[in-house]
Amino acid sequence: MVETARTREIVTRLFADVASGDLPGVLAALGEDIVFDLPGNEFNTVIPNLKTWHGKDGVIEAFRLRTLNTDVVEFEQREMIVEGARAFVLNYQKIVHRGTGMAVSFEFTMSLTVGEDGLIHEWRAFFDSAPEIALFRSDIQQRLVAAVRDRDEEAIRVLLRDGADPGHREESTGLTVLQIAAGLGHAAGVAALLAGGADVHGVDTNAGCTALHKAVQNGDLATVRTLVEAGAFVDAVAPTTGHTALMDALWYKWPDVVAYLLDAGAGVNLGTHYGFSMKEHFEFELNVNSLGKDKLLEAEKLLRARENDDERRISEQQLMAATSSGETEQVEKLLAAGAEVDARFPVRNGFNDLHTPLLVATRDGHLAIVRALLAAGADVNATEPTFGACPLHKAVYNGHADITAELVGAPGVNLDFQGATNGYTPLHDALWHGYDDCARILLQAGARTDLVGHDGKTPLDIATDVFDAGHPVFDLLRASAA
Structure with missing residues (x-):
């Protein structure tokens, strides 16, 4: 049985070597079967060495990972309790991140077991990892940008797992990390960022372009498809130019992307903010391009085919x-x-x-x-994409009380569908346009009065804006809300 004094001596020497950075001295105190247990869990994965390590090679790797980006600038053994072969040690350390200069200080407890051979065979740590999590996350956004620019899908996923912000914006370019990945044509990186919560609809701060615009610029069809399938608006317009993704696909001469966007329903009769219709802009492109004209002519055939198909469908x-x-x-x-x-x-x-x-x-x-x-x-609940409106919205917006009455009795009708552009229900719309007869029909059918639009207004708020205080619609609204 190992005596208490012997255990104290061995453990004291171990931590003296740890404090001085003497790794050979540390390893000499360990048994070949050493179990080095650091408190890793799903919340502190950003700290690279927190797990259970086995053997001296494991300890070496744990120390290596621990010092990749940080330095221990202060270390102190503060208290030790020894009972036979076991020692319980309270230590203190201060760590500095080399990249960001952030420093954290904390105490931690360790439990060590010494064998009959005088070597340490079990070394377990217990501490609150929150300070170190903050330390290791202090440069996580820079590392995410670097991983995106290096097209390193695995690193992107690991960094997102460890708490990197998928909506981070690079200050120098105004681009989000999703837009950077899209511009590089890195479909796997785009998919990883989207899976991690990146906003497919975000825009850059300089031109107002979406990730889809950036993907089209690069011309990688897989990236374009990934974004569209994730819900990107095919006809999103850059506020500086008025360009849609299709306009950019024509401009950058990517016929396969043009074909895909046309199949996805991209509009062909839109215009730029500087006075060109899409057709006029395309004619301009044909005139100013001496190289790659064959690609433009191929795209022109696709545009004509789409127009012919639309005309056929309309006729049918x-x-x-x-x-x-x-x-x-x-x-x-x-x-x-x-x-x-x-x-x-x-x-x-x-x-x-x-x-x-x-x-x-x-x-x-x-x-x-x-x-x-x-x-x-x-x-009866079909919606259109322009305003995100359903048939009831269409009826009440235009004051068709007879059609409103027909719709509210239709099986399965949703009386309270909120439109995509403003969050208004049909009741909001009826009141907004002053059609109290439509509002009465909706209320009698059981339309809710508590829903709010994107402006925070309930139907009662809308009615207050539109009607005089004594209007009968107020009694109906209050009775329905009771």
Whole structure:
């Protein structure tokens, strides 16, 4: 059995060697089967050496990792309690991060067990790792930027796991790390950042471009696809130029990206902020480019093919044409013949883009057509992408009380759908535009009065802005809220 005095002597010498940085002296005190246990868990992975290490090589690696970016500038053994072969030691140390200069100080406890051979076979540490977590995170954003620029997918994932901010913005460029990865055409890095919480819709601070704009500039189709599949707005516009991703794909001569964006529904009739339509801008590109003109001509064929396809689809959508012109009998004939009731209009940068016939009929006030479409199973909650509005929004916004009454009785209707652009429900919209008859129908059907728009206003707030204080709609709102 190891005597207390012997244990104290061995452990005292060990920590003297630790304090002086004498690694050979430290290793000489350890058994070959040493278990060096440092308190690693899912919350302190940023500290590189926190885990259970086995053998002297493990101890060497633990010390190496511990000193990669930090220096111990103060170390002190403050208290020791020894019971036979076991020692419990309270130590103090101050550590400085070489890159950032951040310093932390803390106490920690260690438990050590000495064997009959006079060597330490078990060495376990216990401490609050919060100060060191802050220390090792003090340069984590710089390391994330470096990993992104080095196209190091694994490092990106590890840094995000360890607490790096996926929305970090590089000060010198105004780019987020997602935009940097996208601009480099690093699809795997983009995917890792998105999985870690990066905002696919963020913009840079200089030009207002999205990550999709940056990916298109590089021309890597896999990166473009990754962003679009993650929800990037295909027609997001850079506020400085008015460019969409499709405009940039044409500008940078990437026909395969052009093809993909066209298939994804990118608009072809938009314009820049400096006076060119997309077609005019493309003609300008053809005139000023002497190199890569073959790629531009290939893209031109794709644009023409898309326009031809749109025209074909429009010509085939007889149900939409009949709905738009208010031809009830034709609508009924087409539905009876099996016309697709929820077919969406192609993107032509017009009023009906991606609308279903029901959205158009409710907007334009065609009551009989609304009834026919609902009877044929039209989606009563279909939304369009421009305002994120549903048929009820369309009806009440335009004051169609009769259509509102028809819709609120439709099976499965969502009376309280909040539009994407302003968070308004149909009740908000009815009150906002002064259509108290539409509001009354919604309230009697059970529309909620407690939902707030993006401006923080409830339906009652909207009514207060629009109607005189004695208007009957206030009694209805208060009764519904009771």
